[in-house]
Amino acid sequence: MSESCSNSRHFSWLMKSCFPNPNPNTNIHQSIITTTTTTTTTTDISSLPDDLLLECLSRVPSSSLPSLSLVSRRWSRLLLSPSFFHLRRHLHLLHHSLFALSSTTLHSATLIFDDDTTCSSWVLHPFPILPLHSLSFANFQSFLSQARLSAIGPRIFIIGRNAMLRYDTWTRTLLSCSPMLFPRKKFASAVVSAKIYVAGGAYSTSTQSATVDEYDPETDTWRVVSHAPRVRYGCIGASVDGVFYVIGGLKMGGEGAAMAAGRREAHVLYASSMDLYDVEARAWLRSRALPGGGCVVGACAAMGYVYILANHAVELSFWRFDARRKSRGFGEWSRIKSPPLPGQVRVDSRVKFSCVGIGDKVCLVQVMGCIDDLLRRSGRSLRGFKQALVLVYNTASGDWTRGPDLPDVIPRAACVHFQS
Known part of the structure; x- marks a missing residue:
């Protein structure tokens, strides 16, 4: 029996698997078990x-x-x-926010907007210590009084005539940046495609700035990109659809005895016009003028339009310019509802306005210069009067609402919109 059993040729492979194998190393039907070691790799974000x-x-x-x-x-x-x-x-x-920086006190404040209404109050922030080798404390107030604010994301660039600072709203820190190529004051500035463009302004009668300069925050460098068709002083900047708008202002110059005496003379008004610079094409578009005339005292961009506040000596008017180049209405003007200023406020050269586009809203901040003297001379009461009135225009409904007034510790504020 053992002999017959040992003759494995007579059994099927299934039966063979049940018999003990005297030499397991030589059994060609042995199952070879391979152990695989799995290595776990941890992937971090x-x-x-x-x-x-x-x-x-x-x-x-x-x-x-x-x-x-x-x-x-x-x-x-x-x-x-x-x-x-x-x-x-x-x-x-x-979140869309309005940032206000005082030119006389080392304080700033933030007002956050949501989809429907503004927040109930401003949030105050002491301004951080100045970076070394940037500006002395004595010159800082003078620097702020002539500075323009431009924001890219959560970073706010404070651009002065001979210096520039970058304020990080996340970390509350200041960093010194490269100054403009040419000293300017009362110039126009705006952000187009995450770069800052400046035009106009002057340092003196003999040093007017006829160029358009571009600042790249990634490389901290300035360069000249164009020459302006008109040199404007006291102009305002805005941007929509890749176009840099240089709005309002005066042409500053001097002739004859006035130049010899070093005096400035405003002999050509650009107060109700604007020049359009196409950043991508590096070309100037046809200039546009405000239909109602007057002097532009505030301007900003919101929802594809340029909004302009004009002073007509006895009243203010509010206008909307269609800046959507791919629309049929490009270039059209519309006069819209004027801001409801309180009765204590009269149109005067000492009344200043800051116009800021914030999402689908336009925020108008009334900033007074020498308001106490202004009201005392007019014989009006100071009771209940606010130096920094905030009005909010809803571009969808066309209505004005009253926002929270700027804190008293932020007089003569410069304002800008930033996102975070």
Whole structure:
């Protein structure tokens, strides 16, 4: 029996598997078990490609953004990119804010806007210590009084005639940046495609600024990109659809005895006109003039339009210019509802306005110069009067509402819109 059993040729492979194998090393039907060692690789968020990392970062709460911006240069770059703000806007997580900086006190304040109404009050922030080798404290007030503010994301650039500072609203820090190529004051500035453009202004009668300059915040460098068709002094800047608008102002110059004496003479008014510079094409479009005339005292861009506040000596008018170049209405003017100023306020050269576009709203901040003297001379009461009235225009409904007044510790404020 053992012999017959040992003759394995008579059994099927299934039966053979039941018999003990005297020499397991030589059994060709032995199952060979291979043990595979699995290595677990941990992937952290920093190893994700930029597009996926942006998707993650865009969903974090606003309160965490300041600390996230300090993680690495890559994270900081992504958090400041247009793609990040596009994602935040799509997720309804992008906050529009109005930033106000006093030219006489070291204080700033922020007013956050939501989809419907403004917040109930301003949030005050002591201004940070100046960076070394930038400006002396004695010259800082003079620097602020002539400065223009431009914002790219959460960063606010304070541009003076011979210096520039960058204020980070997330970290509350100041950094000194490269100054403009030519000293300017009372110039126009605006942001187009994450770069700052300046035009107009002058330092003196003999040093008028006829160029349009571009600032790249990534490289901290300035360059001349064009020459302006008209040299404007006291002009205002705005941008819509890739076009830099240089609005209002005067042409400053001197002739004969006036120039010899070093006096300035405003002999040509540009007060109700604006020049249009196409940034991508590097070309100037046809200039446009305000239909009702007057002197432009405030201007900003919002929702594809340029909004202009004009002074007519006895009244103010409010206008809208269609700046959407791909629309049939491009270039059309419309007169809209004027701001409801209180009765104590009369149109005067000492009454200043700051006009700021914030999402689908236009914020008008009334900033007075020498208001006490103005009211005393007019014999009017100071009771209940606010030096920094804030009015908000809803571009969808066409209505004005009263916003919270600027705090008393921020007189003569310069204002700008920023996003975070």
